[in-house]
Amino acid sequence: MVLTQRTAHLDAILAALHDKGSHPIVLHGRMSRKQRGDRIAELDTLPPDDPRILLATGKLVGEGFNHPPLDTLVLAMPISWKGLLQQYAGRLHREHATKTDVRILDVVDTGHPALLRMWDRRQQGYRAMGYRIAEEDPMR
Template identity: 60%
Template sequence: GKYIGEGFDLPKLDTLFLALPISWKGSLAQYAGRIHRQFSGKERVMIYDYVDENLPTLQRMFQRRVKGYDAMGYTLIYPEKELSLVQKKMDLSGMK
């Protein structure tokens, strides 16, 4: 969190690996916003959300993030139940 918090700006980023247990939609939106900066040639962004399914508390936090992803318009993909992959294609012409 402290490394990509307030003031962080690297527009060419298009991928986020989320491996920390957060559940607040505001934090999720802030992290996701870091990869939504406009950059020439960027066509989509991806968030890889890692979840420890053996810990109920972390499962509940993930379920809250799922609601946040849904509110932001992401499509969730669950390949082989090993990794939660969140993908959203960007309309760069509409980004500001």
């Protein structure tokens, strides 16, 4: 699941993934209730061990969204509030037969002091939830 705040960002990610041959399912608040229901039904009909890519806005899947096979979150937006981080991570913590691990990939923009402070707060939140932070050099 890839989370962002802006539908324009979702559109850009969707275009990039389509260029790679992927066909993600998109959910955002500008969709009608029926469209969202159809996308969720499409997601729910995938075989349990099939790979899936869900692109969504955080506001839409923050509360009440449940899809137990999800095991990876790409956080493609800056947040700092621990409660929101726990809410998003909680989307991955639903029990499912094929799930053994969960992973959060946090996209960090290190070029802005305010965004770095938000990352520092998220690290505290991850540790409080029991996550291990493995930093990767983006230049590799």
